Amino acid sequence: MRSETHADGALPGDGLIRVGAVLFIIGAIATLVTVAPLFLGTDPFPTFVYLVAMLMGVGFLVAGAGVLRSIAAQRRQAREAAPSA
Numbered sequence: 001m002r003s004e005t006h007a008d009g010a011l012p013g014d015g016l017i018r019v020g021a022v023l024f025i026i027g028a029i030a031t032l033v034t035v036a037p038l039f040l041g042t043d044p045f046p047t048f049v050y051l052v053a054m055l056m057g058v059g060f061l062v063a064g065a066g067v068l069r070s071i072a073a074q075r076r077q078a079r080e081a082a083p084s085a
Contacts, residue, residue: 013069020063027056 030053037044 003081011070011073013066013071013073016066016069017063020059020066023055023059023062025059026051027059028063031056 030049034045034049034053036042
């Protein structure tokens with residue numbers, strides 16, 4: 001029987017979830033920065049900042065892929081642990 005967990009008890013998708021969360025937070029901060037000039041009445045930021053704001057969606061997708069990978073690993077473990085009929 002093969003075990004999918006690592007030595008620290010983490011499932012295969014946990015790393016993707018962490019990376020996705022970091023990307024999402026960076027994108028969320030960049031989104032707030034891009035909205036700030038609207039309220040402050042200053043010049044808008046360069047296009048690069050708007051592109052960094054897109055990391056929010058990318059992070060959401062990466063974290064979602066990690067969740068799906070963790071679900072698949074847990075289902076595989078449950079199937080292997082179930083008594084065969």
